Amino acid sequence: MVAVTNIGRAEARPPLSVRSRLRRSVGPDIDGYGFILPSAIIMVSLVVYPFGLAVWYSLSDAFIGQPASFIGLDNFIYILTVDDIFPKVLRNTLLFAVISVACKVFFGLICALLLQRITTFKRFFRGAMLIPFVAPTALTTLGWWLILDPTYSHINWILKHVWPFSEMGLGPYQFLADPTLALSSVIFVNFWRGLPFFVITILAGLVSIPDHLYEAAEIDGASTWDKFWKITLPLLRPVLAVVILFSTIFTLADFNIVFVLTRGGPMNETHLFATYSYTYGILNHDIGLGAAVSLFLFPILAFTVIFLLRLIRRDTAYEL
Amino acid sequence: MSSDTATMPAMAKSERTSLALNRTPMWRQRKKLANYLALLPYIAFALFPFYIMVITSLKSNQEINNLSKSPFWATGITTDHYVYLAQNTGFFDHWLLNTVIVATVSTVISVSVGTLGAYALARLRFRGVEMFGVAVFITYLVPQSLLFIPLINVVNAVDSVVPIRDTYWSLILTYPTFLIPFVMWLLMGYFRTIPVEVEECAYLDGCSRLSALFRVVLPMAMPGIICAVLFSYTLSWNEFLYSLVFIQDQAAKTLSVGVFTELIRGDIYYWGSLMAACFTGAIPIVVLYSFFMDYYVSGLTSGAIK
Numbered sequence: 043m044v045a046v047t048n049i050g051r052a053e054a055r056p057p058l059s060v061r062s063r064l065r066r067s068v069g070p071d072i073d074g075y076g077f078i079l080p081s082a083i084i085m086v087s088l089v090v091y092p093f094g095l096a097v098w099y100s101l102s103d104a105f106i107g108q109p110a111s112f113i114g115l116d117n118f119i120y121i122l123t124v125d126d127i128f129p130k131v132l133r134n135t136l137l138f139a140v141i142s143v144a145c146k147v148f149f150g151l152i153c154a155l156l157l158q159r160i161t162t163f164k165r166f167f168r169g170a171m172l173i174p175f176v177a178p179t180a181l182t183t184l185g186w187w188l189i190l191d192p193t194y195s196h197i198n199w200i201l202k203h204v205w206p207f208s209e210m211g212l213g214p215y216q217f218l219a220d221p222t223l224a225l226s227s228v229i230f231v232n233f234w235r236g237l238p239f240f241v242i243t244i245l246a247g248l249v250s251i252p253d254h255l256y257e258a259a260e261i262d263g264a265s266t267w268d269k270f271w272k273i274t275l276p277l278l279r280p281v282l283a284v285v286i287l288f289s290t291i292f293t294l295a296d297f298n299i300v301f302v303l304t305r306g307g308p309m310n311e312t313h314l315f316a317t318y319s320y321t322y323g324i325l326n327h328d329i330g331l332g333a334a335v336s337l338f339l340f341p342i343l344a345f346t347v348i349f350l351l352r353l354i355r356r357d358t359a360y361e362l
Numbered sequence: 363m364s365s366d367t368a369t370m371p372a373m374a375k376s377e378r379t380s381l382a383l384n385r386t387p388m389w390r391q392r393k394k395l396a397n398y399l400a401l402l403p404y405i406a407f408a409l410f411p412f413y414i415m416v417i418t419s420l421k422s423n424q425e426i427n428n429l430s431k432s433p434f435w436a437t438g439i440t441t442d443h444y445v446y447l448a449q450n451t452g453f454f455d456h457w458l459l460n461t462v463i464v465a466t467v468s469t470v471i472s473v474s475v476g477t478l479g480a481y482a483l484a485r486l487r488f489r490g491v492e493m494f495g496v497a498v499f500i501t502y503l504v505p506q507s508l509l510f511i512p513l514i515n516v517v518n519a520v521d522s523v524v525p526i527r528d529t530y531w532s533l534i535l536t537y538p539t540f541l542i543p544f545v546m547w548l549l550m551g552y553f554r555t556i557p558v559e560v561e562e563c564a565y566l567d568g569c570s571r572l573s574a575l576f577r578v579v580l581p582m583a584m585p586g587i588i589c590a591v592l593f594s595y596t597l598s599w600n601e602f603l604y605s606l607v608f609i610q611d612q613a614a615k616t617l618s619v620g621v622f623t624e625l626i627r628g629d630i631y632y633w634g635s636l637m638a639a640c641f642t643g644a645i646p647i648v649v650l651y652s653f654f655m656d657y658y659v660s661g662l663t664s665g666a667i668k
Contacts, residue, residue: 069488073571077482078494080475081542088516088539089501095512149404156401159394169655170405173412176651176658178600180618181640185411188418188633194426196414196433203432238408239662246663295505298602302622316507316603323511324607336508347503 099333106327117334127310128335131318134225135342138314139293142232143286149233150240150285151278157241158248168242175238183302186231190217190303221311224304228312231299236289247281248274280354287350291343315339412641419443419638426633443634444642453639456613457620461643464530464616465598468537473590475538476545481575483546484553485561495550502543509539510607517608532608533616537598544597545590551664552586553579589661592654599647617643 064072100117104110121128157168174182189196198214201207217227255273264272297316300306306313306321313321315336323332414433418426420443421436431437447453482488483495513536521527526535556579564574580587605619612624621639625632651658 067489069486069491071482071486071488074482074486074488074491077486078479081479081546082494084475084538084542085497085501088513088536089504089509089543092509092512092516093504095515096508099512153401153404156397156404159397160401165655167401167405168659169652171408172655172658172662173648173651174408175662176596176647177412177644178602178618178647180600180602180622181643182411184622184636184640185415188637189411189414191631193429194433194633199429199433234407234411241404242659243663246659291503291505295507297507301602301606316505319507319511320603320607329511332511336511339505339508343503343505 096333096337099329100337102330104329104333106329110330113330117330121331121334121338127313127318130310131313131315131335132338134312135294135314137225138229138232138296139290142229142236142293143289145229145233146236146240146289147282147286150237150244153237153241154244154248155274157245168245171241172238174235175242179235179298180302182235183231183299186227186234187218187303190227192216192219218304219308221308224308224312228300228303231303232293232296235299236293239289240285243281243285244278247278251277283350283354287347287354290346290350294343294346295339412644415637415641415644418633419635419641421634423632423634443638446635447638447642451624451635451639452612452615452620453617453642457615457617458643460530460614461599461616464533464537465595467534468541468598469591469594471534472538472541472545472594473587476542476590477549477580477587479542480546480549481553481579484550485558498543498546498550501539502547506540506601506603510603513539513604514607528609528611529614530609530616533598533601533605536604536608537601541594541597545594548590548593548661548664549583549586552583552589556582585657585660588654589657589664592650592657593661595650596647596658 099110101112101114102110103113103116153171157164157171160167188194192198192214195214195217197217201210201213201215215223218224251274255277256269259269259273294314295316296314297320300312300314300317301320304312306317310318315338319332319336321332322328322335326332417434417436420439420441422438422440422442425431425437426433479494479498483491483498517527517532517535520535521532524531526532560578560582561574564578569577600618601616602618602622605616606623609615609619612620615623621636621643625636625639
């Protein structure tokens with residue numbers, strides 16, 4: 043009893059130690075800062091600082107091996123008004139991202155639905171589907187480079203030697219030398235590489251949809267088509283949004299496929315932000331313009347992220 | 363089954379169901395076969411470039427250059443291109459070795475640093491923890507193509523203290539920039555699935571925070587850690603841009619860049635050795651993947667399904 047009344051009296055409490063006062067202001071687990079310190083140091087010195095440096099470069103006339111001075115927005119103005127390749131870069135990046143992500147969603151959904159239904163050789167089929175995504179992109183793209191080479195192209199060979207194509211007199215196509223075909227080829231290879239990510243993630247989303255929803259729908263007399271539109275697709279929407287988010291970001295920022303297949307050619311027709319920025323910054327040594335080009339990517343990425351995250355949040359709210 | 367449906371109120375429907383049940387075997391088998399047949403184009407599409415790599419790498423130059431012969435098949439098999447890779451290029455001596463070293467060291471660094479950070483972000487309560495979580499997500503989304511130009515400057519700055527320029531150490535320094543956010547983001551999800559009570563028990567038994575982490579939490583999060591290791595290794599193995607930008611010395615190159623810059627010479631392409639190199643460079647990762655497929659799948663999907 044005595045002890046209880048003692049605790050109740052405020053003036054009897056000893057003054058707070060430094061440690062507990064710290065605890066009050068920063069939370070109970072002060073050692074948390076120690077845990078995140080190594081990653082914070084690396085992230086600040088190798089991501090945040092370089093990002094700031096990129097912003098500074100874009101506002102300067104930095105050139106490899108020369109001191110840089112501040113020139114304001116001149117680089118951005120040059121890119122937007124004088125540079126006649128940049129509009130193509132913008133167009134290519136948008137076409138590249140939109141077409142390739144749309145194809146990945148469409149074919150990924152079909153392939154995932156097919157994979158979900160099989161029982162024998164399940165692991166083999168699923169495993170084989172994912173290989174393009176884990177194998178080194180630069181090396182597999184070199185494989186596609188051979189397949190699309192004008193002289194050695196396997197597609198041109200089929201068009202020339204295999205009936206009925208041989209009768210049609212099609213080709214040989216210059217897959218990487220004709221501007222439209224080159225952009226299509228690059229999108230196609232990106233589609234090949236990115237499809238597995240969609241298939242596997244959508245498949246996981248399909249598996250997580252509870253069976254009883256389908257059973258209930260069947261009792262109500264729903265057709266397969268109804269079940270797809272009314273159950274599968276709405277419940278897959280959050281998964282689809284996340285997959286589309288990641289894929290769009292990595293497709294927008296893609297470097298390897300375009301660089302290996304076309305190096306931005308023919309006549310700069312297939313450049314993306316990353317390859318164009320490489321051309322300026324590394325090949326032409328103009329770091330300022332290179333950084334400015336790559337920074338144009340940032341608002342586009344931010345817009346995509348915010349837009350898709352909103353979509354995801356709305357979906358979660360809808361589910362609750 | 364049919365007696366169950368018969369007891370249901372909708373009699374007309376149950377009749378239809380039993381009719382359907384009578385003819386299922388044949389009908390269902392056909393549907394199953396159609397399912398497999400529909401999948402075949404997808405599998406063929408996914409594996410096509412690998413098949414082309416193997417077939418081309420096993421053909422003699424003469425056969426490759428004979429354009430009237432089918433490029434889809436080899437009539438004589440030769441290992442010349444693989445021998446050439448081993449004897450005349452830095453493929454096995456330098457590029458493969460460098461890639462293994464870079465992937466291993468940057469994986470070890472990123473997973474250990476990332477594990478500590480992810481644990482703090484998932485479990486501990488301190489001011490700013492949400493902000494750090496958001497920061498990790500944002501850095502995860504910052505692509506390499508936005509950072510490679512300023513990172514040249516960082517590499518040069520470090521180079522003035524320790525010589526790392528044009529060596530694989532520049533890659534070991536820079537790869538954690540995309541590995542750590544990924545590892546943290548992946549492991550935060552895993553740590554959250556482990557019940558807090560387990561840790562509280564460890565504290566009651568007198569464990570400190572670190573010993574609770576190493577003795578209780580990490581063993582339970584092992585699938586997540588393995589997943590993080592596999593992904594870090596794969597991402598480092600496949601990295602191309604930083605390696606292309608930071609390394610010019612032939613002997614310091616990694617696989618992807620070595621093959622791309624050293625094996626494509628002039629206007630006449632040596633397709634045989636090029637395809638042999640592409641195939642050999644992809645094998646280790648594909649083999650690793652085939653052994654740990656489930657971890658890869660769970661790593662890919664953990665972010666999307668939650």
